[in-house]
Amino acid sequence: MAQLPGMPSWGQGWLDAYVAQADAGDVVRGDMGRGGRWWHYLFDGVATLTEGRLQRLQDRIGRQVDELGTAFRLPGDTRERPWPAAALPLLIGEDEWRGIAEGIVQRANLIEAVLADIYGPARLVADGSLPAPLVTGSRSFWRSMIGMEPAGGHRLQIYAVDLGRGPDGEWRVLADHARAPAGAGYALENRLAASRVMGPLQTRLNVQRLAPFFADFRAGLAAVCKRADPRIGLLTPGRYNPSYAEQAHLARYLGFLLVEGDDLAVRGTELFVRTIEGLKRVDALWRRMDTKFLDPLSFDSNSRIGVPGLMDVIAGGNAIIANAPGVGVIEAPAMAAFLPILSRRLLGEDLRLPNIATWWCGQDGPRAEMLDNLDDMLVASAFGEPVIGLPAGPTLGAALDWADRDALKAEIARRPQDYVGREVVRLSTMPVVQNGKLVARPFTLRAFAVRDAGGRWSVMPGGFARLADDSDVRATVMGEGAFSADVGVVSLTQVEPVSLMPQHVAVRRNPGTLPSRAADNLYWLGRYLERGDATLRLVRATLGGTIDADGGASLVPMTLDRLATLLISTGAATLDEDAQEDEEEGGSIRDLAELAGAALDGRGLASVRSLLSAAHGIAEVIRDRLAADVWRLIDLPMPTAGFEDAGAMLARAATLQDRFAALAGLAAENMGRNAGWRFHDLGRRIERSLTIARFVRNFAPDTATSDDLTTLLDLCDSQISYRARYLTGLALVPVRDLVALDPYNPRSIAFQIDRIREHLAALPSLRDDGIEEEPVAAATELGYSIATMRAEAMARTALLSVENKLSSLSDAIARRYFLQGAETIRAAGMTLA
Structure with missing residues (x-):
């Protein structure tokens, strides 16, 4: 590797100071003692990037982690935590890594052979090589898997191992992970964050790429499926799983469907995903849940997150389950005592990566x-x-x-x-940035191996390191680690740039499969966001945030009373008994600011805080279908409320409305025009139609005042449109027509109904007799109702009828497209694909 030109001297100063205080077993000292120069180049490059301020690197890495949305959850957490990424990577020379990779492959082959015997002829138990209590005593041993050959011929498709490097430089195995190995996504996200901060430096260091590893995994699963163009899913326990964010990221990166147990159904011995188009075949599942939860009919009957009948699919060999049920028996710590002997027995060679004794x-x-x-x-x-x-x-x-x-x-x-x-294992240390300084911290390494298209093992060139938050180098007290670091394998030759994108792929414009659960969540995400925007409009109008009025008090009491009544009737705010007693005889509410504050921060079902919380919960479930910018906006905390007056509250409401507007803009401009976008927009259009109908009913009666009409135009964001069209001032009939019946006003009821009909017409139909499905028929009837309505005679009962029909339409959409308990979405005589 050539010396990088123009590097400032402080990089060498950092390195010299660190080596002077690190123990002899430190990885930097060890590499430099063997002539490795990559740490020199790393610190010189970091010095240039940070202008000599190490804390800048840690801050930049932290910002990139936030940008990527990398997160995790600890048991009991109500919200996810940012992934604790360390600034500096662990660098390993390619010669040293080659030995590690060979040891990982050998160990994976050994485990595959042991599992094949345990669930096959059981010779190891019969001849005493493996004690029977060690097998049958494990809760991960399942008798039902005995004699069952896995589809594709392998029980393991992905394998992970925790490694510790001793002070003498020897790598040893701390733990095996075979059931549902976690962390490959975090390794990828660590690399993405590091690449965004110091990508050119990684290129100069010739750090090997991770993309080929993930391409091998995807190709390996596809190769053992029966169909040439298989449908592969990632089976997740759900959003409360500690690594759900990682699972969502991996599903999006690999192009897998992110599915939960309720999304799947078994028919005979075949596995299907329940979609808006009916049942669709699933050829492979990468499971990220424990075996006992997989099938309540075969394993743990208390499971509510599994797939009833999945064992029949496994027995029939009609879907690949990676990894096969029962492989967790190999993870028992006691099994490590016998693997060295079993390696000599089954492979005829000693373990290249020894266990801890x-x-x-x-x-x-x-x-x-x-x-x-x-x-x-x-x-x-x-x-x-x-x-x-x-x-x-x-x-x-x-x-x-x-x-x-x-x-x-x-x-x-x-x-x-x-x-x-x-x-008790002692670990090597590596450099960590802490409070702007370099300190030595012990680490462990999680590495991964997957089967490629040829069934051979492919080892990720790296992984992720877990770092302790203190200097105790005993692996036994390190726990899960306080930080995570990227692990880079440094080559002596230039590494060609690669990505997960294959070079020769047939063009496809089909957007792919949309599970019914995802459609349901996208639909309600749209509704909750639109409902939150409507509540904010009411709050701003109540506090005086209108075009014509300088303050809420400038509106007549009757208009203010209508606003207060709407805040209460929609569930945005609640009125306590004391406030009801203080209500004036004319009906106006005295403390409007208090009511507006409750609509922002209260416990009402339609308060902004409640709606943002509901939207956040839904967005967590469909993170694989949301852009990072959308998730980042939804994940932002609610602005803190202090002892604020009406003006401050109005400013906070405006800030929140900007966030809702940004989310609407991202959905309108950035989402692909596929079925997922249609359901999200359907939710928005139905909610907006209901809201506008409610506004017109309350603010445009025959007795409406100019303040009522001004407020209605503000709430419907139609002030400018009205002024551009009518120069004679406010009049009841033109206002009604603009906000309710004008098909060219994007804020009118008529415009929303037209969009709803377009979306429903574009969605797939399960009927082949040419008859409209229930939602389409309901939308058509609603469209005729609006088209024949006249602004001059727009009665409250007619608007109430529109609201009722919209609610019925929403119910019809749910019955047709969304999951209804254990029912499958399937029409009679429908072909399963």
Whole structure:
């Protein structure tokens, strides 16, 4: 690698200062001692990017993480947390990585062979190579999988392993992950964030790309499917799963359908996704949930997130399930005690990546050895489940007092097969930016392997590192880590730029499959956002945010009373008993600012805070279908309310309305004109029609005043349109016509109905007899009602009828397109695709 020109001297100064205070086992010291120069180039490049201020790099990485929407959730969290990405990557030379990758492939092949025996001939148990209690004692062992050959011939399609680097530079395996390996998406997002900040530097360092790995995974799943153009889904437990954000990102990046159990249905031995077009075949599922939740008919009957009958699909071999149920038996910590022997037995070679030393207490000899050396051991559950003797989880033997030690020994004597002893591993350290300075922190590495189109293992060139938040280098006390860092494999030769995009793909304009649940969520996201905008318009009108009026008090009491009544009747605000007693005889509400504040921040179902919360919950579920800008706007917290007067409250309402307007603009200009956009816009149009009908009914009666009509035009955003068309001032009939019946006014009821009819006509039909489906017929009838209505004789009852018909239309859309319990959306005689 050529020396980069023009680098300032402080990069070398950082490196020298760090090496001077780091321990001998630090990865930077080790690489430099072997002649590796990449750390020099990294720090020199970072110095140029940050003008000598390290904290700038951490701040920029943090901003990119926010831009990407990378997040995670801890158990009990109500909202997601930003992903804690570290500024500096872990760099590994390609020669060292080659040895790691070969060890990962060997281990994956070994695990595949062990699983094939456990659920096949069981020779390892029969000849004593693998103790039977170690297999049957695991909650991840499923007898129903015995003798069942997986579709595609492999039980593992993706595999992950946690590695620790010792102070001597040796890499060892800390844990295997086979059930539903998590983290590949976080590795990708770490790389994306780092690339946005220091992309040119990564190119100069010749950091190997991650895109080929994900392309191999996608191609590997597709290759074992029966159809040439398979439909692949990512099965998620739902938005409350800790790594849901990662799953959504991966589904979008790989082009997989993000589905939940309710989205899927089994017919015979085939798997289908329930879409707006009926049932569509699913050829492969990448599951991200535990086996016991997969099928309540075959595994855990209490599961509410699985797919009833999925086991029949697996048995029939009509869909690939990655990874196959039951593979989690290999994850038991006690299994590590036997893998070295099994490697020699099944592969004829020693493990290239050794385990950390493990003693299973289910055997007399290892148990006695573990108890004799308890002070040097980490005592843990043999199967990863909570056990009575370890109420606080894995425990260092040296940390036990005499009473706890005796209690633990008694429990081990009672059920020895439930415990293991593991060596206490010391970890290497790497540099971390903390408060603008470099500090050494211990790390572990999670690496990934997937099967490619030829069934061979492809190892991700990197992964993600987890960093401790203190300097204790014992892996046993590190836990899950406080930070995550990108891991880059540095080549000595130039790395060709690649991406996940293949070079030769047939052109397709079909937007793809839209699951019914996604359509439902997009529809209601539109409705809640439109409803929030309507509430803000009422708040602003109440506080005086109109074109003609300088303040709310300038409106006549009757108009203010109408505004207050609407805020209450729509559920935006609630009126307590004291306020009702203070109501004036004329009907006007005294404290309008208090009512407007409740509509912004109160607990009413239609308050802005409640509607934003509902929209946020829906958007979380469909993150794979939302642009990053849309999610970022929805994820913004509600502006803080203080002790504010009406003016400050009005300014806050205007800020919120700008956010709603930005979301509407992104939907109108950035969303592809596919079925998903149509459902989102349908929700907006139906909600807007209901809102305008309600506004006209309240502010345009035969007795309407000029203040009423002014307020109505403001609420319907039609002041400028009216003034451009009519120069003679406000009049009741023209105002009614403009906001209700004019098909050319984008804020009129008629305009919304026309758009609703267009959307429904463009959506797929399940009928082949030429008869209109129920939603189309209802929209047509509603369109005729509006077309034949006259502004001169627009009675309140007619507007109420329009509102009722709109509500009935919404119900008809839900019955036709959205999930209704366990029903499948399927017409008689319909062909399943």
